[in-house]
Amino acid sequence: MINFAVIGAGRIGRIHAANVAESPACHIHSIVDPFPEAAAALATALNAKVSTVEDVLADPEIHAVVICTPTDTHCDLIERSARAGKAIFCEKPVDLDISRARDCAATVRETGVVCALGFNRRYDPTFNSLKQRIADGAIGATEQVIITSRDPSPPPAEYVKQSGGLFRDMMIHDLDMACWLLGEKPVEVYATGSCLVDPAIGEAGDIDSAMVILKTASGKICHINNSRRSVYGYDQRIEVFGSEGMVQAGNHKPSEVTVSNHQGVSQDQPEHFFLERYRQAYKIELQNFIDALVDGKQLLTNIDDGINALELADACVASMTTGKRITL
Amino acid sequence: MINFAVIGAGRIGRIHAANVAESPACHIHSIVDPFPEAAAALATALNAKVSTVEDVLADPEIHAVVICTPTDTHCDLIERSARAGKAIFCEKPVDLDISRARDCAATVRETGVVCALGFNRRYDPTFNSLKQRIADGAIGATEQVIITSRDPSPPPAEYVKQSGGLFRDMMIHDLDMACWLLGEKPVEVYATGSCLVDPAIGEAGDIDSAMVILKTASGKICHINNSRRSVYGYDQRIEVFGSEGMVQAGNHKPSEVTVSNHQGVSQDQPEHFFLERYRQAYKIELQNFIDALVDGKQLLTNIDDGINALELADACVASMTTGKRITL
Amino acid sequence: MINFAVIGAGRIGRIHAANVAESPACHIHSIVDPFPEAAAALATALNAKVSTVEDVLADPEIHAVVICTPTDTHCDLIERSARAGKAIFCEKPVDLDISRARDCAATVRETGVVCALGFNRRYDPTFNSLKQRIADGAIGATEQVIITSRDPSPPPAEYVKQSGGLFRDMMIHDLDMACWLLGEKPVEVYATGSCLVDPAIGEAGDIDSAMVILKTASGKICHINNSRRSVYGYDQRIEVFGSEGMVQAGNHKPSEVTVSNHQGVSQDQPEHFFLERYRQAYKIELQNFIDALVDGKQLLTNIDDGINALELADACVASMTTGKRITL
Amino acid sequence: MINFAVIGAGRIGRIHAANVAESPACHIHSIVDPFPEAAAALATALNAKVSTVEDVLADPEIHAVVICTPTDTHCDLIERSARAGKAIFCEKPVDLDISRARDCAATVRETGVVCALGFNRRYDPTFNSLKQRIADGAIGATEQVIITSRDPSPPPAEYVKQSGGLFRDMMIHDLDMACWLLGEKPVEVYATGSCLVDPAIGEAGDIDSAMVILKTASGKICHINNSRRSVYGYDQRIEVFGSEGMVQAGNHKPSEVTVSNHQGVSQDQPEHFFLERYRQAYKIELQNFIDALVDGKQLLTNIDDGINALELADACVASMTTGKRITL
Structure with missing residues (x-):
């Protein structure tokens, strides 16, 4: 025990x-x-x-x-x-x-x-299925990665002030996913952003809308976009394009119901936020940690992944601040 | 306790x-x-x-x-x-x-x-969401119901022999769903079937492929189709058509991954069988029983629902055997 | 010329x-x-x-x-x-x-x-693609066919009176499609219907909602459902289920646009009615007739197909009137 | 005449x-x-x-x-x-x-x-429906635009040599779409690219994989990605994200057929290339030109649009060459 x-x-x-x-x-x-x-x-x-x-x-x-x-x-x-x-x-x-x-x-x-870091998305079954298809050769060699990540509603400006900013607080998850999917650490980083959602976030010195391009040494390219507010729910999508095809991870819905009526043909919005969307990921993440303790199984995410992602987030901040591409 | x-x-x-x-x-x-x-x-x-x-x-x-x-x-x-x-x-x-x-x-x-009967499908979140949309008026008055229910693979003929036959063993779930969704008990039943999947099932005196039409006193009509073998997985779909629209419950997939490559654009097969598809329904079903014991909450499915569905299954058997429409 | x-x-x-x-x-x-x-x-x-x-x-x-x-x-x-x-x-x-x-x-x-009959649906590219997949073995041996056919809005009662009734006027298209897809003429017919859409249609002696089951000599079974009013547009779907899979033909949409907002995630309604949905089919149908004249190419639909479908429609009328299964 | x-x-x-x-x-x-x-x-x-x-x-x-x-x-x-x-x-x-x-x-x-320029995509019904939804307020104020554009197969290196390069030859369409959808001319451009598809393209001095970020004066951001080779067909998607929702234009398929079998649940690949995908756009484009001649109707695309898009393509080339963000 x-x-x-x-x-x-x-x-x-x-x-x-x-x-x-x-x-x-x-x-x-x-x-x-x-x-x-x-x-x-x-x-x-x-x-x-x-x-x-x-x-x-x-x-x-x-x-x-x-x-x-x-x-x-x-x-x-x-x-x-x-x-x-x-x-x-x-x-x-x-x-x-x-x-x-x-x-x-x-x-x-x-x-x-043993020290595990809570990058919950790496444990999500849909993202793991996506990664498995790539490993199985379904799309050949990976060439481009596109990550879309939008929260349902912005945090209060008070939170934003001490959050480290969008890149370190929010996009850090996507930067970790990018490394995980590219299989290589990016060496070039370009970031830009705007305050379009809530002026209070701008007044707090942060942005709420961001786009980034990463490039690896072998030439793979990756785009990430973030918004702090998505009225249709938590938008968490990944697309990986390769020499033999494309694999996409779509949003999860609460039900598989479709309604066709005067208004159109509609399905559920994505699951609301991370507690719903990553419910299973949180379970599997903890189980991975327990397996590491019980069986010596390898951790999927450790403190070095946290360092890597933070370095990329810092590079994003530097790129946006200077308007320059950052080389790592 | x-x-x-x-x-x-x-x-x-x-x-x-x-x-x-x-x-x-x-x-x-x-x-x-x-x-x-x-x-x-x-x-x-x-x-x-x-x-x-x-x-x-x-x-x-x-x-x-x-x-x-x-x-x-x-x-x-x-x-x-x-x-x-x-x-x-x-x-x-x-x-x-x-x-x-x-x-x-x-x-x-x-x-x-207190006596609950395990008609698990009535507890499924997707089917409950579908029923809720109907209750909320999304499709107006219900006119037609179409239920598709196909198992991934046929049971052994040994099982079939003592199962009561397809209508009492398999379609009984769909007959219960039909009553639940129509909101009225059918008064006319027509059933037909064939042995197309496994000759051993025919030799055991049963069918493995079936189609039924039910009609209620107010004129609502309902179709159910069954097959004992669906190579693409457990196929569990419902469509309800009404005066103001249509609501459909689709299959559940293990992941939200789409692969686009030389072979086409493909998604996961439906979840394999009832243990996967109705995992949540089984939890909610038991919780409904516990709530009935703890709080006196009403049961969603009781022994009378079992009697109703069995009467319909018997009518299906009679219709198929005689080639006649059965009036209840 | x-x-x-x-x-x-x-x-x-x-x-x-x-x-x-x-x-x-x-x-x-x-x-x-x-x-x-x-x-x-x-x-x-x-x-x-x-x-x-x-x-x-x-x-x-x-x-x-x-x-x-x-x-x-x-x-x-x-x-x-x-x-x-x-x-x-x-x-x-x-x-x-x-x-x-x-x-x-x-x-x-x-x-x-040369005498061609205008069963336009047989010329539709989506339905032809569906039929080609079956011919190519994508679903093995055909076992079940399900045809859904719903008009956007009911005709005036005046029209209904001299139309021959729903089975001869509307379902006749679906009965022809059933023969085309089953590859065998049905030998057993059961039909039922209701007047749920417009009481004037009932007063004119007709129904506006119908369900039918057909069975062929080899045991294949087919369901057809019709409604004279579908508020979400012209609903024209076909599903063919076989020993090795299922093939479905879905509705056509005016555009491939998806809107995600407060109301949900919605797509276009199906194309409004037959002039839009079968625009291409009408072109190909006429071209097939011209090819028969110019090159002696075989007609896809001739007067005998019209006789066959009418016999089935008559059987539907007889079944509904008598409440009995009709054997052909 | x-x-x-x-x-x-x-x-x-x-x-x-x-x-x-x-x-x-x-x-x-x-x-x-x-x-x-x-x-x-x-x-x-x-x-x-x-x-x-x-x-x-x-x-x-x-x-x-x-x-x-x-x-x-x-x-x-x-x-x-x-x-x-x-x-x-x-x-x-x-x-x-x-x-x-x-x-x-x-x-x-x-x-x-009168001088019209053939930016065919602006005439496509799906893209026009997308733009109309934005104009109708379905997504509130536009904040982010994401354009994915991938050709089925790379051109010969001979063609590449005199093409002006990927940005002027291929992405110029997407740059025009970006201006059309953003409703403002971008003022900041960052571009990067790689030769991942065909080494001969690299030897010809060009890239075959590219990613770009544009930003307008009001802070709207736009991402474009290109590849010269997509094995699953011509990939032409647009996503516009706004304060009240998101609108997406998906690929067009030759048919609405879905096959479910041992291999999964699959649909058609996108239409192969521009001749198929933009067949209707070409018709409407010419009709717009004719309407301008007959009725004095306004051109949707004129020579100035060509100048604008070329300026952006030149900025992309400059950004990729220098590794710097270009300000217009």
Whole structure:
């Protein structure tokens, strides 16, 4: 039985906790949260105890921690957990500052603990099916990748201010997917963006609409577009074009119902947001982490993927700021 | 805490048991199966004990039974459970003999126990979304219903022999859906069929391909088609046509991936069979039963629905045998 | 150069005339219509002369006639044209009375003239592609055929009264398609129907909603459904199910545009009615007739197809009237 | 009656000639081509005479010329035709050299003749339906445009050498569509590309795979991707994303047939190439030109559109060559 502590009992913490609790190999031992009510509510639901970071890290009965706290605490918690010998599952991003993130990754490497990073999309069955078709040769050699990623509604400007900006906060997922699908790290980055959705986001110094082009050393090219607001729901599509064909991952719908009437022929909007769209991905992601602990199975996403994606996000910021193509 | 006994530890019994076990309001107390290994395996997995029908019915700590045994034992187990005051969830069908089924329903009525029947499709989210659109007026008044239902591969002739035949074994689900969607009981039934898939099914006295037309007193018309073998997977579609439009429920796919290459533009086959296609329906079905026990919520499917569908199946058999339209 | 006379300058007459005129091998010589304005308008547009049936049939310069007059004149005009040695293209149906139609076919046979019947759907590229896939073995042996055919809006009751009824007037197209796709003539027919769309149609002695099941000698089964009113447009779909798969012909849309917004994800309604949906079929149909005249190419639809379909329509009427399955 | 001369009797010349010939308001008077056989064949088919550029321009009976000759002759023929007072329909592009093209446009302006440019895609019904939805407010304010344009197979390297390169030869269509859909001229251009399809294209100094990002003064952003080889057919898709939704134009298919079998659920590949995909657009384009001559209707595409698109293509070349964002 693997004993887990969940640090951060917010929305995503509760999801990960429930997924851990479903595994017969795991037990939720402790819940940590600065808000006692949040901690207590989750602890009660899962028959766990309320604890503190200090007690969790000092407790030899706890084997693994799931870190779901605000971004600016990630590196500190990762490093302390690594030094305490705990296996670590941490929500993305590692940090908004690349050198801080690199230091943290170095610490993880030194201690040799298992450390997974929560790039949930890599675990999604549809995206995995897409990647499998590519691996199976259905489209020949990959030449172009196009990633569309649009949130249903913009976050408050308050959130935007401390988010690191669209590229580090939102597109970082797509940049990770791009690396995963290209099979090579991009070496050229061009980014542009606008504030078209909410002027308050612009006043907060950020953009809400963005387009990027990446190019790899072998000449593969990749386009990513983002918007902070999609009135028809969470738009998460990927297209990979190759020498022998194209593979596309479409949106998921709540039902397979089609209505034909005076208004036209219509189907459901895409599933609303990430909690619905990636429900299964969150389960599989946690299971991958558990498999790494139980069977030594390889992690699909680790702290180095977080460093890579952050480097690309930083390059996007630099490109947009300077109006220049950035070479990595 | 509601204590459950599961009678029948086969494939569908294990699914229902797992769904009961997921509910925090329920506990799997006992497992009964003539094969001791099957009973023991499921009991161990769910931390339940192995028991017998007699002990289960005699045990006042057990509140509810889930009956997943062969069809010819359903009525006997329902009646004994009802007389023992247990709440009952029984897999369809009630029985292959309508008078036996009616006697059983009378017993249930007398004892007043809660008795749900496992017409799983009524719980499916896509079909419920379809029904909701109709209720919301998206298609006006219902005029025509078309139900397509095809299994991926035929059962062995041995199974066919004691199955009651295609209409009572397979189309009974579609006949129940027809009643649910028409909102009226059909009064005219015409059925025809052929043995086109497997000659052994014909030799066993059954058909493997069937078409039916139902008509209600108000003139609504409904078509159902069945095949025992669909090489592209489990085909489960419904179309409802009305005065203001049409609503269709399409098949579910394992992923939302589209491949475009030399061979064409292709998507996934439908999910393979009922265990995949109705995974969610099975969960919701059991939850509806639990809600009926906990909150007195109304059952979506009860033993009378089983009687209704069986009457229609019998009418189909009579129509095909005589070549005549049957009036109910 | 083949000289044509077009008898009947109404909507469908104008379409056929324009299609003939497009062929460099053909010339529209004369137009006949009881309404002089209609005849003159079409004649002027096509640089033809206004004429009479008598003059057309007597004129040795005219090689072919296109008959687009009311149904009750078809047999008379076919027979007179045949005796005058003209090649004949006649709109469906041959007649509403089967013995009259058979006499007419006998006359055609005796004279040996080329006589095509306007079952336009057999010429549609989508339906031909569907049939070609079957011929190419994409679905193995055909087992079930399902034909859905719904008009956008009901005809006036006045029209209904002299139409021969839904089966002879509307479903006759689908009955012809069924024969074409089954590759065998049905031997058992069951039909039912209701008046759900317009009470005036019921008062005129007809139905507006119908369902039929056909069965062939080898056991293939076919379902057809019709409605006189489909608010989302002309619904023309075919599904053929076989031992190795299924092939479906979907509706045609005016554009390939998809709109995703607050209301859902919607596409165009199907093309409005037969003039739009079968625009190409009408061209190909006339070309097939011209090819038969020029190159002796085989007709895709002749007067015998009209007899066959009418026999089935009569069987549908008999089945609905008597409530019995009809054996042919 | 408007008398036309068609200069250039190649593939696209024959299409335009046939579309002119279909109009009752027009007559094909003369055909000019350096290959006498090509000129004679088309002239015979259309009952026109074979002529020379000199005679055509000198003939006061000829009102309009359709120029379908190689690109390097366009400006000269436009200018001479303009000075001769002929209405002009010229295939794109105006020229590969922007200053030459501007001079030519100046001449056209001076003479005041009607001069249409063959950007066929603007006439396509699907793209017009997409644009109409935007105009109707279906997606609110336009924010992002994504254009995918892939040819079925690469041209020979010989062609590539004198084509002006991918941006001026192929993407110029997409750059024109971008301007049309954005409703504003882009002010920032970034382009990149690779030779991934055919090394001979790289040796000829060109690319075969390209991605571009455009940005307008108001902050709208647009992505275009191109490939010279798409094994699944001609891929021509447009997506426009706005404040209230998204509108997408999908590929056209030869039929609406779906096959479900062991291999999956598949539909037709897109129509093969531009002759099939834009068959209707070519008809409408010529009709627009004829309407401009007959009724003074406004041209949808004129020589200035050609200048605009060429400026953007030049900016793409400059961006790719320098690795810099180009500001217009």
